[in-house]
Amino acid sequence: EKWAATAPRIPPTRLALHHFDVNYSLQLKDLWPSVRASLLCEQKYGALLNNFSAVDHVTQELELLNATDFVSQAPKKALRWQRGAAAEEAGRGESRSQEGSGEGRTAMQAETMTRAETSPPLRPSISSNIKCYTFPRGDVTRFRPARPDALGLLDYYLMDAASLLPVLALNVQPDDFVLDLCAAPGGKTLALLQTGICGYLAANDVSISRTKRLYQILHSYVPKVIRETVSVTSYDGRDWGQLQGSTFHKVLVDVPCTTDRHSVMEEENNIFHRRRTKERQMLPMLQLQLLMAGILATKPGGEVVYSTCSLSPLQNEYVIERAVEIAETEFNISIHVEDLSHFRTLFQDTFSFFVDCRLGELVLPHLTANFGPMYFCKLRRM
Amino acid sequence: GWAPVRRGLPAAPGPCPRRGCGEAAGLRAMGFSEEQARRLLGLRPRLGPRHPEAAAAQLLLLGLSAEAAVGLLERSPALLELPAERLQGRAGELRRLGLDGGQLQRAVRRCPQLFTVPRKRMAAAVRLLRERCLFTAEQLKEVLGTCPAVLLEEPRRLHHHFQYVYFRMGVQQKEMVKARLFRMPFAELRNRHIFLERRGLYQTPYKGQTQTSNPKLKDILQLPEKDFLASLARSTPEEYEVFKKLLAQEEEEEEEEDEEDEDE
Ligand SMILES: C[S@@+](CC[C@H](N)C(=O)[O-])C[C@H]1O[C@@H](n2cnc3c(N)ncnc32)[C@H](O)[C@@H]1O
Numbered sequence: 001e002k003w004a005a006t007a008p009r010i011p012p013t014r015l016a017l018h019h020f021d022v023n024y025s026l027q028l029k030d031l032w033p034s035v036r037a038s039l040l041c042e043q044k045y046g047a048l049l050n051n052f053s054a055v056d057h058v059t060q061e062l063e064l065l066n067a068t069d070f071v072s073q074a075p076k077k078a079l080r081w082q083r084g085a086a087a088e089e090a091g092r093g094e095s096r097s098q099e100g101s102g103e104g105r106t107a108m109q110a111e112t113m114t115r116a117e118t119s120p121p122l123r124p125s126i127s128s129n130i131k132c133y134t135f136p137r138g139d140v141t142r143f144r145p146a147r148p149d150a151l152g153l154l155d156y157y158l159m160d161a162a163s164l165l166p167v168l169a170l171n172v173q174p175d176d177f178v179l180d181l182c183a184a185p186g187g188k189t190l191a192l193l194q195t196g197i198c199g200y201l202a203a204n205d206v207s208i209s210r211t212k213r214l215y216q217i218l219h220s221y222v223p224k225v226i227r228e229t230v231s232v233t234s235y236d237g238r239d240w241g242q243l244q245g246s247t248f249h250k251v252l253v254d255v256p257c258t259t260d261r262h263s264v265m266e267e268e269n270n271i272f273h274r275r276r277t278k279e280r281q282m283l284p285m286l287q288l289q290l291l292m293a294g295i296l297a298t299k300p301g302g303e304v305v306y307s308t309c310s311l312s313p314l315q316n317e318y319v320i321e322r323a324v325e326i327a328e329t330e331f332n333i334s335i336h337v338e339d340l341s342h343f344r345t346l347f348q349d350t351f352s353f354f355v356d357c358r359l360g361e362l363v364l365p366h367l368t369a370n371f372g373p374m375y376f377c378k379l380r381r382m
Numbered sequence: 383g384w385a386p387v388r389r390g391l392p393a394a395p396g397p398c399p400r401r402g403c404g405e406a407a408g409l410r411a412m413g414f415s416e417e418q419a420r421r422l423l424g425l426r427p428r429l430g431p432r433h434p435e436a437a438a439a440q441l442l443l444l445g446l447s448a449e450a451a452v453g454l455l456e457r458s459p460a461l462l463e464l465p466a467e468r469l470q471g472r473a474g475e476l477r478r479l480g481l482d483g484g485q486l487q488r489a490v491r492r493c494p495q496l497f498t499v500p501r502k503r504m505a506a507a508v509r510l511l512r513e514r515c516l517f518t519a520e521q522l523k524e525v526l527g528t529c530p531a532v533l534l535e536e537p538r539r540l541h542h543h544f545q546y547v548y549f550r551m552g553v554q555q556k557e558m559v560k561a562r563l564f565r566m567p568f569a570e571l572r573n574r575h576i577f578l579e580r581r582g583l584y585q586t587p588y589k590g591q592t593q594t595s596n597p598k599l600k601d602i603l604q605l606p607e608k609d610f611l612a613s614l615a616r617s618t619p620e621e622y623e624v625f626k627k628l629l630a631q632e633e634e635e636e637e638e639e640d641e642e643d644e645d646e
Contacts, residue, residue, distance in 0.1 A: 021582055033581035040580040041628045138620060140627050367621040
């Protein structure tokens with residue numbers, strides 16, 4: 001090919017970065033440089049404890065390293081924040097020294113302070129059994145790889161700690177029927193199992209090869225008796241509404257997306273590869289269809305959590321808005337978008353949230369807390 | 383020899399009324415105050431008074447003030463161990479490299495190791511700057527005058543430092559000289575540059591083009607860290623601290639990978 005000499009092949013990571021520079025600098029404005037640098041640096045992990053393994057010595061080991069379970073710590077820390085904010089409001093109000101980290105956080109704190117006065121006491125709805133350890137802000141220690149216990153079950157699962165937020169938002173209650181529509185490789189499925197209270201759990205993913213990885217994870221972490229209660233399938237999630245409509249109390253729709261962090265860091269399997277342009281452009285449509293299927297699979301009164309690991313409003317808020325509209329006009333289903341702003345208060349110590357997200361919540365990567373991006377939004381089918 | 387200076391001083395056959403005044407006499411005669419002379423003699427008492435005299439004299443011959451010479455020797459007492467001819471010879475070599483007058487004084491004050499570094503090392507550094515980095519004679523002079531420590535550098539590291547700025551940052555020699563490139567340790571420059579780059583605030587210019595939107599090398603190098611963060615990187619110290627840790631980790635891992643590749 002002669003023209004190849006004149007048109008140098010630009011690696012997909014570069015294309016991704018360029019795409020993000022154009023779009024996200026408009027959306028995030030002054031915050032974009034900080035998010036950009038974070039995407040290009042090593043991400044932070046959380047260690048999701050495996051309640052099915054013998055974990056006592058693991059928690060001890062982690063606490064010695066200064067890691068904490070951000071899930072159980074959250075309400076305590078948030079309460080302290082609130083008290084602090086209230087005291088500060090009452091006090092002189094001058095010199096709010098923010099030895100916090102970055103503009104994102106400062107803006108967030110200011111916002112929390114105003115909200116703290118008006119909001120009801122934080123709901124202790126995070127009473128799940130999910131435990132996930134993270135290192136404090138600014139601490140770049142890494143977790144050792146997971147290790148098997150005496151029975152051969154691994155002690156923890158390393159994942160982006162922000163991935164747990166959609167699962168926490170789902171707020172599984174005892175005996176709930178739960179559907180994980182796009183489940184592979186299975187990090188969130190595993191977290192759902194950690195609650196120990198799902199009445200029935202269906203884990204689906206269209207990709208056979210990725211479903212195999214889901215099986216592997218279940219195998220490495222979950223005892224046989226429990227593993228066998230999980231119904232693993234490989235349907236096209238878009239058809240689920242027809243397959244099993246109005247069945248589930250809780251549905252997680254963790255859709256395929258531009259996986260922003262992956263796209264700027266890894267050449268392999270990159271959605272910004274030129275030959276995948278069409279696929280990439282079709283993503284919002286696919287996401288919308290999957291969310292619709294998720295809504296239809298939910299019982300009236302049930303809840304859906306939609307999530308992506310992209311910053312793109314086109315894949316986030318717009319998908320939500322379109323789905324709400326279509327549910328109304330085409331299916332006569334009315335949807336309520338739930339307020340998750342208390343998540344910001346609860347988890348501000350661990351994550352940096354974007355304050356200007358129109359619908360749902362968005363975790364922004366920040367060098368001192370390099371989790372995410374993670375968008376999640378909760379819908380209730382009325 | 384320094385006998386002429388000592389001549390004319392009363393010989394001290396008996397005990398001197400003030401201890402040490404005989405030893406200090408030579409230094410006093412060169413213009414050092416009594417206090418300065420005492421400081422000099424205290425540096426390496428076992429060497430006796432001749433060494434400090436000879437070394438101090440060489441420094442005065444470079445045009446350093448008495449106080450500057452004392453200060454320098456206090457910071458690098460090792461110079462006292464060198465033969466005076468060595469100091470003298472090295473001063474001549476530095477002059478031949480183009481350092482003169484005030485520049486020479488500043489260079490040795492900032493970097494006393496110039497007297498101790500092997501001559502071959504200095505010559506190699508100079509050759510590298512001229513022949514591989516293509517600094518003009520005029521530019522070289524300015525580099526040496528402003529960053530004399532380059533003469534102490536291993537040529538390989540110097541070359542890498544230069545190439546990074548030339549190719550990766552797209553900066554020409556002229557601007558490097560103006561920015562006093564070699565004053566900042568390479569690791570710190572790299573931290574700053576990559577931090578800007580990942581934040582989207584610095585781009586490697588295409589061949590032949592200059593990227594006008596990039597911050598000036600001079601600012602990247604010369605701003606104190608606080609101002610660098612506030613005005614160039616528009617970031618916080620907390621973020622930058624984490625970034626430096628992560629970049630160091632990345633570098634360590636790259637090195638490990640390289641070693642593994644070599645093993646294969
Ligand atoms: C973001 S990943 C899910 C990650 C998973 N929830 C976890 O936490 O480990 C998106 C998944 O959607 C799957 N997917 C893509 N198109 C799908 C479809 N039409 N139906 C069901 N799953 C689909 C992909 O195979 C991919 O595994």
